[in-house]
Amino acid sequence: MVYNHQDIEKKWQRFWAENDIYRTEADPSKPKYYVLDMFPYPSGAGLHVGHPLGYIASDIVSRYKRLKGFNVLHPMGYDSFGLPAEQYAIQTGQHPAVTTEENINRYKEQLDRIGFSYDWNREVRTSSPQYYKWTQWIFMQLFNSWYNHDEDKAESIDKLIEIFSREGNKKINAACDDDIELFDAFFWNKLREEQKQEILLKYRLAYLKESTVNWCAQLGTVLANDEVVNGVSERGGYPVEQKKMMQWSLRITAYAERLLQGLNEVDWPEPLIEMQRNWIGRSEGAKVRFPIPDTDKKIEVFTTRVDTIYGASFLVLAPEHEWISQLTTISQKEEIEAYVAAAGKKSELDRMADTKTVSGAFTGAYAEHPLTGKRVPIWISDYVLASYGTGAVMAVPSGDQRDYLFAKHFDLPIVAISDAQDISEQADDTKKGKYINSDIINGMSYQKAVATLVSTLEEKGLGEATINYRMRDAIFGRQRYWGEPVPVYFKNNLPYLIDEKDLPLLLPEVDKYLPTESGEPPLGRAENWKYKGEFEYEKSTMPGWAGSSWYWFRYMDPKNTESFASEEAIKYWKDVDLYIGGSEHATGHLLYSRFWNKFLKDLGFHNEEEPFKKLINQGMIQGVSSFVYRIVDEEGVGTNKFVSFGLKDQYRTTPIHVDVNIVHHDKLDLEKFKNFRPEFKEAEFILEGGEYICGHEVEKMSKSKYNVVNPDDIIEQYGADTLRVYEMFLGPLEQAKPWNTNGIDGVNRFLRRVWALFHDQDGKWAVSDAEPTKQEMKSLHKIIHKVEEDIERFSFNTSVSAFMICVNELTEQKCNKRAILEPLLVVLQPYAPHITEELWAKLGHEPGTISQAVYPVFESKYLVEDEFNYPVSINGKLRTNILMGLDWDQQKVEETVLANKDIVKHIGDKKVKKIIFVKGRIVNLVV
């Protein structure tokens, strides 16, 4: 019987589903292992061959860990709220829920064909009310919490109210809005309910505030910082402008320090950790206040170089700074207003593109230098960003290149502050040398100067050491339809949570998915949509990342109606041991998830500071586009003649993308090409060696480039097992690589050889119960050891190679012995589950047990000692070229060889060709 992948794979996939083979239950008698894939957004295009790469890797790890006796949680679900379904709904009127359902079904079908070991009983969909009920519920907890910096955790808002009514807010060290005013208990207790709510809103972790947001007019919504890339929207690439709006935000900045510290305890790729560090952007420095004479105002600046304070010859405010209009003198009013208006009109993109030209305007006002008391002019310029620090800087032209250019341009004083500085051509930010022109720190070194200045400023009440973070609070509202409704209603213009009993707050039906005529979000179209028939609901919905910020908890207990996951389930499954997904989520999903995880920990729902202990970024699989070369006539018009790649230089040609599915090994299938597009029906070809050879190029996989390879086609032709093994064989998991099918035949051949081991030349089942030879045992144990080692370090490509070697060796030895083949199937099962299931069942085992049961293959009794261990090199460390990885007694071997230096001819059964000595030590044995 030949290996028929189509029948075998269908048969086992059905068997697994019908018998619920991969069902997982919490089982305290077994150690748990949680393997998570970043769940997909089910787009209309379906899966291409790049998507399953990470899923295959995680599936291999899952199956392997099961074999090792772990209780493995390996779920899959859908991040099913999102823009494309809504855009489609706007165009067609089709409800996004319908589109989403269809797409999910298609995804499920495609995923099932690859043979994953997901427990589909645990599937989650972020857009289902049973799921988003709990997303809303977590939002309510955020609304009901504040961040206590003294305890370094989130606490209930009730506790805050209690403190307010007892002693006001003077002793509170909270994460809050920066316009807080201090009050005592007496003041608080006298306030009306609305006034209290207004103040509390400034402390809540989910809060509503007038803030500058990234507004994308084309998408009709605001975007979070991580959703804006290079000044345009991440989705669609539309322009984004700054706009002031009342917006829901999450106070993620309260967690900045913990988010940073947590990075030290996770096992993540270094680039990703670095990205998050940069995004959080911690910088140590000082806040310094420059008083404005004749007022009680002080301009606060943030600087990382207080030591240069004596070189501060002017202040610069961002054009958006809120005091500008008050500061500006009458004579400067016109100029300033013109500048502010011009800066406001500039898009983020323009502002970034033009960093060379120096521009700015003088307000006419002066501040007082906090240490020298000298008059310091106040300027505005767009090189100062409103969103960073305090939106104002003290300009030190001698130490900062931007300040230097500004000073040169507007002829402002440049004061050297160190004797080691060279400021003739440009600013010099050296910390070396002795300070000059710097009064109290003259002659000091950097460290001492900073300490002296900070204490002096603190004494005067004009500054203090501080830590500034680049990260901003996360804008949480979206003016969209297809997202979770925010469980909030308004009374007297103030937000209140709906009753927990009323969760989930269902997404209402609307007639169209567009904003209302009055500019309200689509939910404004819902008729009679009022809380208790009376109060207006919040009309914006949650952003795409809301549902994905806690989903790994839901998999632990997906059907729970009492809580987001039961205490027992969380206690057992704890956290994600291995998380596999793309690096594009570095500053979005992965940051927000860590934030929600820490928040839920603070509330006592679990005990893990970090949700994802180990994380792997699978590399992107790019497409390889194929080209045919159409001959162009004198006028430059394309003919219907196509010339093969090697001969194209003899003609005038234009390259045309051709569907990669009709090209194999760069050779074009001429008949299929003629049917590719009607215009090619009568195509003629100039061949080389009887073949038409195509050119190729690596590009991103996309429909328009005809280079999308669909896993279904590969599975149809070669089978899911081949696809799985081949994707692993392609190269290191974390590396980006182009898809090509050039090597797939080799992998397919390997699987057929596995099949052939169990059959004789006529294709009849032929497995013997004979005792294996030492040679055969050696081949087997090499692979067992190698697979274990490779999976532990996520080096899947090398174990595929090892499998090939193993099968070649066994084939050569004509080994058809059960004692060898049975364990071989077990270790191969994670990579190729279908073919191994089939052979496993034929060996007389209960179907399904291979992927379910713990098999003692990895236990030591299967590892035979000593006799397989041959040293190859001896020098403190061992290399085993003959046998991979098995331990051997180094000292013993070394002693033996040294004692018999002249007569050693064999080690084990290997002939020693050469003993290499260096300085009397054996460095290497050539065998």
Added chain:
RNA sequence: GCCUAGGUGGUGGAACUGGUAGACACGCAGGACUUAAAAUCCUGUGACCCUCAAAGGUCGUGCGGGUUCGAUUCCCGCUCUAGGUACCA
């Protein structure tokens, strides 16, 4: 500019803590089976030199140095590629 990762045959890639560089696979060449093709199997395959052959030699992991008995691996400088990030004070 800054941060991070990387540069190995015709190709994808091995070489895990410094120890025979190029495993495994693709491709290519030759052969077997076949009327023929496909499939399958066998042999060869880094470059160069030498040899009828066996054998042997030299060079070789982006470039230039260094440490070492020995470097793809460690150190210094440069260069190129990919990803991230940027008036962040």
